[in-house]
Amino acid sequence: MKRSRPTSVxxxxxxxxxxxxxxxxxxxxxxxxxxxxxxPVMYFMxxxxxxxxxxxxxxxxxxxxxxxxLIGRSVLTTFLQEDxxxxxxxxxxxxxxxDRSHTWEVRKVRKxxxxxxxxxxxxxxxxxxxxxxxxxxxxxxxxxxxxxxLKQNEAYLARAQELSRxxxxxxxxxxxxxxxxxxxxxxxQFDPTEKPTRERNYQRIHPEDRAFTRKTIELASRSGKDLSxxxxxxxxxxxxxxxxxLARASRSASGLEYVGAVMDITAAKEAEQKLRESEQxxxxxVETASDWYWVWESDRDxxxxxxxDHPNAVGLAxxxxxxxxxxxxxxxxxxxxxxxxxxxxxxxxxLPFRDFVYRVINRTGASIYVRASGKPIFDASGNFxxxxxxxxxxxxxYRADQAERDLRKAQLxxxxxxxxxxxxxxxxxxxxxxNQPLTAVTTNADACIRWLCREPPELDEARRSVKRIIDDSNxxxxxxxxxxxxxxxxxxxxxxxxxxxxxxxxxxxxxxxLVSHAVSVRMEEAPALTRTLGxxxxxxQVMINLIMNGIEAMESVVDRSRExxxxxxxxxxxxxIVTVADCGTGISPEVAEHLFDPFFTTKSGxxxxxxxxxxxxxEAHGGRISAxxxxxxxxxxxxxxxxx
Ligand code: ADP
Numbered sequence: 001m002k003r004s005r006p007t008s009v010x011x012x013x014x015x016x017x018x019x020x021x022x023x024x025x026x027x028x029x030x031x032x033x034x035x036x037x038x039x040p041v042m043y044f045m046x047x048x049x050x051x052x053x054x055x056x057x058x059x060x061x062x063x064x065x066x067x068x069x070l071i072g073r074s075v076l077t078t079f080l081q082e083d084x085x086x087x088x089x090x091x092x093x094x095x096x097x098x099d100r101s102h103t104w105e106v107r108k109v110r111k112x113x114x115x116x117x118x119x120x121x122x123x124x125x126x127x128x129x130x131x132x133x134x135x136x137x138x139x140x141x142x143x144x145x146x147x148x149x150l151k152q153n154e155a156y157l158a159r160a161q162e163l164s165r166x167x168x169x170x171x172x173x174x175x176x177x178x179x180x181x182x183x184x185x186x187x188x189q190f191d192p193t194e195k196p197t198r199e200r201n202y203q204r205i206h207p208e209d210r211a212f213t214r215k216t217i218e219l220a221s222r223s224g225k226d227l228s229x230x231x232x233x234x235x236x237x238x239x240x241x242x243x244x245x246l247a248r249a250s251r252s253a254s255g256l257e258y259v260g261a262v263m264d265i266t267a268a269k270e271a272e273q274k275l276r277e278s279e280q281x282x283x284x285x286v287e288t289a290s291d292w293y294w295v296w297e298s299d300r301d302x303x304x305x306x307x308x309d310h311p312n313a314v315g316l317a318x319x320x321x322x323x324x325x326x327x328x329x330x331x332x333x334x335x336x337x338x339x340x341x342x343x344x345x346x347x348x349x350x351l352p353f354r355d356f357v358y359r360v361i362n363r364t365g366a367s368i369y370v371r372a373s374g375k376p377i378f379d380a381s382g383n384f385x386x387x388x389x390x391x392x393x394x395x396x397x398y399r400a401d402q403a404e405r406d407l408r409k410a411q412l413x414x415x416x417x418x419x420x421x422x423x424x425x426x427x428x429x430x431x432x433x434x435n436q437p438l439t440a441v442t443t444n445a446d447a448c449i450r451w452l453c454r455e456p457p458e459l460d461e462a463r464r465s466v467k468r469i470i471d472d473s474n475x476x477x478x479x480x481x482x483x484x485x486x487x488x489x490x491x492x493x494x495x496x497x498x499x500x501x502x503x504x505x506x507x508x509x510x511x512x513x514l515v516s517h518a519v520s521v522r523m524e525e526a527p528a529l530t531r532t533l534g535x536x537x538x539x540x541q542v543m544i545n546l547i548m549n550g551i552e553a554m555e556s557v558v559d560r561s562r563e564x565x566x567x568x569x570x571x572x573x574x575x576x577i578v579t580v581a582d583c584g585t586g587i588s589p590e591v592a593e594h595l596f597d598p599f600f601t602t603k604s605g606x607x608x609x610x611x612x613x614x615x616x617x618x619e620a621h622g623g624r625i626s627a628x629x630x631x632x633x634x635x636x637x638x639x640x641x642x643x644x
Contacts, residue, residue: 036056037056037057037058038058039058040058040138040139041056041058041059041136041137041138042055042056042058042059042060042062042063042118042135042136042137042138042139043055043056043059043134043135043136044059044075044133044134044135044137045132045133045134045135046075046091046132046133046135047130047131047132047133048091048095048124048130048131048132048133049074049091050074050075050076050087050088050091051072051073051074051075052070052071052072052073052074052075053071053132054071055067055070055071059137062110062116062139063078063108063109063110063111064110064111064112065111069111075135076088078108078109079106079107079108079109080107080108080109080115083106083107086104086106087106090102090104090120090122091122091133094122094123094124094131094133095124095131095133096124097124098124098125098126098131099123099124099125100123100124101121101122101123102121102122102123103119103120103121103122104119104120105117105118105119105120105140105144106118106120108137116139116141117139117140117141117143117144117145118137118138118139118140118141119137119138119140120135120136120137121135121136121137121138122134122135122136157181158181158182158183161181161182161183162182162183162186164263165183165187165263165264165265165267166183166261166262166263166264167180167181167182167183167184167185167186167187167188167261167262167263168180168181168183168184168259168260168261168262169181169184169196169247169258169259169260169261169262170257170258170259170260171198171247171257171258171260172254172255172256172257172258173221173255173256173257173258174254174255174256175254175255176197176198178196178197178198178201179196180196184196184262187233187241187243187262187264188200188201188204188233189204189235189236190204202214204233204234204235205231205232205233205234206231206232206233206234206240207234208232209231209232212231213229213231216229220249221249221256221258224249224251224256225249226246226247226248226249227245227246227247227249227258227260228244228245228246228247229244229245230242230243230244230245230265231243231245240266241264241266242264242265242266242268242269243262243263243264243265244262244263244265245260245261245262245263246260246261246263247259247260247261248260286308289390290392290393291390291391291392292307292308292390292391292392293307293308293388293389293390293391294306294307294308294372294374294388294389294390294391295307295386295387295388295389296386296387297377297385297386297387297388301325302325302326302344302347302387303323303324303325304321304322304323304324304325304326305322305323305386306322307321307322326343326358326372327340327343327344329360330358330359330360331359331360331361331367332358332359339358340358343356347387350376350384351376352373352374352375352376353372353373353374354373355371355372355373356371356372356373357369357370357371357372357394357398358370358372367395368393368395369393369394369395369398369399370391370392370393370394371391371392371394372389372390372391373389373390373391374387374388374389374390375387375388375389408620411613411616412492414609414613415538415541415613415616415617418541418607418609418610418613419486419487419537419541420487421607422486422541422544422545422548423483423486423487425548426509426510426512426513430479430483430509430512432512433476433479433508433509433511433512434476434479434480437472437473437475437476437479438472438476440468440472441469441472441473441476444465444466444468444469444472445465445469447461447465448462448465448466448469451465479508479509482505482508482509483509485536485537486537486540486541488537492535492538492620493535493536494533494534494535494621495533495534495535495536496531496532496533496644497531497532497533497534497536497539497644498531499531499532499568499576499578499641500525500526500568502536502539502540502543503523503525503543503566503568503578504523505540506540506543506544506547507521507523507547507566509540509544510544510547510548510551513548513551514547514551514564517551517554517555517562518562519550519551519554519562519563519564520561520562520563520564521547521563521564521565521566522563522564522565522566523565523566523567524565524566524567524568525566525567525568526567526568526569526570531643531644532576532621532641532642532643532644533621533642533644534621534641535617535621538617538620538621539617539621541613541614541617542614542617542618542625542639543578543580545610545611545613545614546580546614546637546639547564547566547580548610549582549610549611549637550564550580550581550582550584550635550637551564551582552584552603553582553584553585553586553634553635554582554583554584554585554634555584556584556585557583557584557585560583560633562582562583562584563582563583564580564581564582565579565580565581566578566579566580566581567579567581570643571640574643575623575640575641575642575643576640576641576642576643577638577639577640577641578638578639578641579636579637579638579639580636580637581630581634581635581636581637582634582635582636583630583632583633583634584633584634584635585634586629586630586633586634586635587627587629587635592627592629595611595627596611596612596614596615596625597612598612599612600612611625614639618639618641621641621642622641622642623639623640623641623642624639624640625637625638625639625640626638626640
């Protein structure tokens with residue numbers, strides 16, 4: 001590279017002087033030199049391709065070089081590699097348009113590699129037959145850094161506004177000048193290239209909210225007050241948005257100014273609306289429900305702190321209830337201490353409870369039954385703070401339940417009476433059943449004595465006789481046991497039962513009745529039937545009733561053999577079925593309608609309770625009883641029972 005030291009500063013200044021510019025009369029070479037060397041500006045004089053012809057000491061020093069380092073070297077080496085093309089083009093501009101100033105901002109690199117931002121002001125000047133370029137460059141690194149930081153801040157702010165759906169705005173009330181941030185444009189769905197005005201803003205406000213918004217803003221701006229209000233926006237697509245506006249008023253030289261934020265609160269509003277609706281729905285339920293709610297909180301002693309004012313709760317919601325634990329106003333504490341002890345234990349353990357029924361005396365002095373359910377409540381840190389729950393007056397249901405229990409008891413007693421009646425009717429059969437083995441016992445005892453009296457005694461025969469005596473006695477005792485069971489008044493006891501065994505026992509019991517009425521029994525039992533869960537005596541009673549009715553229905557039959565067919569099977573639904581079919585008189589449709597009604601009978605000496613009792617027994621076992629006319633003659637009764 002050709003190293004040529006410029007002639008002199010004076011020469012440089014002369015060369016730098018615009019050819020057509022006015023030359024100041026007082027500018028001396030010394031002054032030029034002072035300016036050149038001491039202003040905090042880097043001066044370069046380069047040729048058209050960028051070779052440094054001269055540089056001031058400050059300029060060189062700022063880049064970490066000495067003047068001699070730089071002279072003769074391409075000034076392009078003091079720029080970042082990626083900016084050199086740009087700079088070369090700018091130099092070309094200067095050469096093309098001599099005497100015109102060109103300005104650009106670019107990065108320069110120091111000798112140590114660090115980068116600084118400069119603003120370069122350059123001009124091409126004619127120096128003899130060639131064009132030189134004079135460049136003054138000013139370090140703007142600090143400004144650039146601030147500018148970049150600002151830009152970044154702005155970007156952050158814009159992002160934050162976007163994320164929070166919050167736009168910002170400025171409004172000068174005096175000049176009516178308006179500024180909107182990008183997000184504000186976004187919220188109002190305005191074209192960002194259009195100028196913001198208050199009128200445009202109003203156009204977007206929902207027509208129903210416009211007058212109110214205008215008035216609010218006017219009132220505030222007249223008294224210089226801050227702004228805070230919500231309004232709806234009617235969007236171009238017809239949808240409605242909700243916006244909240246907050247602005248701070250401040251007085252400046254140019255008058256009252258507002259700086260504020262506009263938030264798109266549509267999502268929050270919609271959520272709030274949904275919450276309100278669901279709360280209202282819940283309230284409606286609670287108010288129309290027959291239950292009322294109660295609360296006890298912040299109280300370790302189980303005292304009720306609140307109770308809903310509910311029409312059904314009238315009997316309770318008085319001063320005698322609030323501030324008291326339940327056991328202080330319940331009227332069944334003494335009669336049911338264990339129930340209350342258990343309830344207190346549940347509460348002390350902070351466990352939920354459901355359907356706790358207790359009795360209270362209401363205002364009118366009547367006993368009412370209340371059913372309460374509740375769950376413990378805990379605060380955010382898991383500490384127990386009380387209970388919350390509902391209660392309802394179940395007196396009617398409770399009394400109905402009680403009545404049903406009483407009815408069931410009465411039915412049980414009636415069933416017992418009926419069994420005794422049946423046993424009375426069966427006396428002859430029973431006597432025969434017992435008499436038979438007893439006669440056999442006597443006969444065998446006589447025989448035994450005879451065998452023993454032989455000389456020598458026939459011990460083997462005697463032993464056989466005794467064996468028969470034992471068997472017959474057992475038979476008699478079994479009959480007695482069965483009868484005693486039927487006669488005994490016991491509580492219902494459900495056990496797994498084999499239906500076939502049960503039928504056989506009953507047939508044995510009524511054997512004599514069958515014989516005396518010339519009725520034969522045919523049993524068609526399904527083998528290995530699943531068991532049912534039931535009360536033996538009660539189900540026996542059902543079977544006795546059905547068999548006795550069948551016998552009676554065949555009493556008048558003389559033209560055919562009187563046969564009773566008892567079948568057991570399992571139906572498609574998995575139920576156990578027992579049918580008792582006779583070939584008797586059959587049932588007329590009128591009779592069929594009332595068969596199971598209590599006290600319905602067609603017999604002169606009948607009570608009409610048999611089938612009614614059968615039905616209540618079967619239904620208490622979860623089963624069903626029905627009757628149908630046979631295709632030919634007679635009737636079939638069917639009992640269906642669930643399997644165990
Ligand atoms: P009771 O036997 O005392 O009349 P039930 O309730 O056992 O009472 O029977 C009611 C009525 O149902 C009988 O009077 C009779 O008319 C009719 N009935 C019951 N079983 C049969 C049957 N197997 N065949 C025809 N009618 C019957």
